[in-house]
Amino acid sequence: MPFIRHESIFTLQDLYEMEQKDRFKAIFTTIDITPVLRLVRKKSLYGAPVEVNYTAMVYSLIVRIVERIPTIKDLIKRLQHDILFRLDCGFMLSEAIPSQASYSRLVRKMSQSNALEEIQEQLLEQAIAEGFVTDDTVAIDATHVEARDQAPAKQEKEKSEPKKRGRKTKAEREAWLKQKQEEEEQKPIFEKEIVAQLSEPFKVLREQMPLDPQWGVKKNSDGKNVFWYGYKGHLVVGTQSQYILGAMLSSGNLNDGKAAIPLLKGIASQHPIFKFKYATMDAGYDYEPIYKQIREAKAHAVIAYNRRREPELEGFDEHFAPTCVREHSYRYDSYDPKYETLKYVRPKECESCPLAHDTLCQKVYKMKITTDLRKYAAPARGSERWKEIAKERSAVERVNAYLKEYFQLNNIRHRTGQKAKAHFNLVTLVYNCTKLVCDRLSRQLQEQAA
DSSP: OOOOOOOOOOOHHHHHHSOHHHHHHHHHTTOOOHHHHHHHSOSSSSSSOOOSOHHHHHHHHHHHHHTTOOOHHHHHHHHHHOHHHHHHHTOOTTSOOOOHHHHHHHHHHHHTSSHHHHHHHHHHHHHHHTTOOOOSEEEEEEEEEEOSSOOOOOOOOOOOOOOOOSOOOHHHHHHHHHHHHHHHHHSOGGGSOGGGGGGSOHHHHHHTOOOSOEEEEEEOTTSOEEEEEEEEEEEEEETTTOOEEEEEEEETTSOGGGGHHHHHHHHHHHOTTOOOSEEEEOGGGOOHHHHHHHHHTTOEEEEOOOOOSOOOOTTBOTTSOBBOTTOOBOEEEEEETTTTEEEEEOOGGGGGOTTTTSTTSOSEEEEEGGGOTTTOOSSOTTSHHHHHHHHTTHHHHHHHHHHHHHSOTTOOOOSSHHHHHHHHHHHHHHHHHHHHHHHHHHHHHHHHHO
16 A cells, blocks of 8 residues: 655644744734834823833733633733733733723724735735745635624605606606706715726725624525624635635625725735636626636636526526527636637537538637627636536635634624724734644645655
8 A cells, every 4th residue: 555645734723723922923923013003102202101011912812812712801901810811911020900991902903904904914915925836726705704793773764755756848757867967976985886896996985884783684594684783894715726816895785796896906906916717706796897807817716607587698697608599508628818718619419419510600719809808707606617617606605614613703792893803803813823823834744844
């Protein structure tokens, strides 16, 4: 029996089995918390000295996620009673443990800035530079997150005045259209059509993302509606490395598709070195502006098609491949990137077809993907390669499950959207930290075994 040598892989379970001191140290070495410390440092040489150890406070907030400590109150209690835990977090025995109010002020300052996003950006740049993020495919999806706030009581809508019956006059219609246009222009960017996001920079989209908790609805695996009050977490994940390359929190009632363009623009803005070839999503993201944004990134969209009461095209099958006279689908052959053309060849049934040499039977079909970005993708819809890429979307669903199961994404203890966003950013940051630690230790094991 031949001897098979397997690669040494250091997993998250192995990380939790390490000694507490070594585990914390490995995680802390991946993070540069300077952006957070800038928020709390003294701006003048005069005045009383800072008595709070903010460095240890930030590390303890990270440890709270890693150790799954549910509340700040429980974190303080453990810091007071566990001496080794206190030392491993960076507190000295002579220092007083900060109060809940001190932690609350620190979280508020973090929520009012982009410090956590800056740390996340630096960490991902490290992972990319060390060769851990080499994905050619990214996956985007959303997950529901319940708020700590109690849902407000339902308010009855005021009865509107009955509409005037009959057809509008030409002057009335022009005035009505002008009013609608003005109302549309005054709407916030996320209440407009998705196409309006294409002309906006990433910073504007990030700042205007709605964060108030709202009622959300989605269909479960049984096709039934599930309601929750809170937020949505939107992630873009590398399908092979499973790093979170972009993360945004929004109100629970935001359409999933309205977060795709900000996430894609965030990758281009924050990580211009990272390039991907494919972006895969479910049918909830089947909007033409999203295809245009992916095309702008010089990548191809692999998005499930969402038929919106559209009639069937004659001469084409369900995957928009051309069909022959006997309605057999042409087979996808290749894609020409120079001319952006899909090539289809004759079906297998044509070998025994009496019309094979007839002028009605065309040997090759070529279709430019720019004819309709939604219908024509590279590789072509329904092809084996398209299905393989579409299956990789499960990576983002897996990461969503990890965040909820092991990193307390479902344990939001704050009552405002801004602080909930800080918790969400901290959770995604800690996840990427543990991922980088595991990758580094796996590489060390492989080098030792070589």
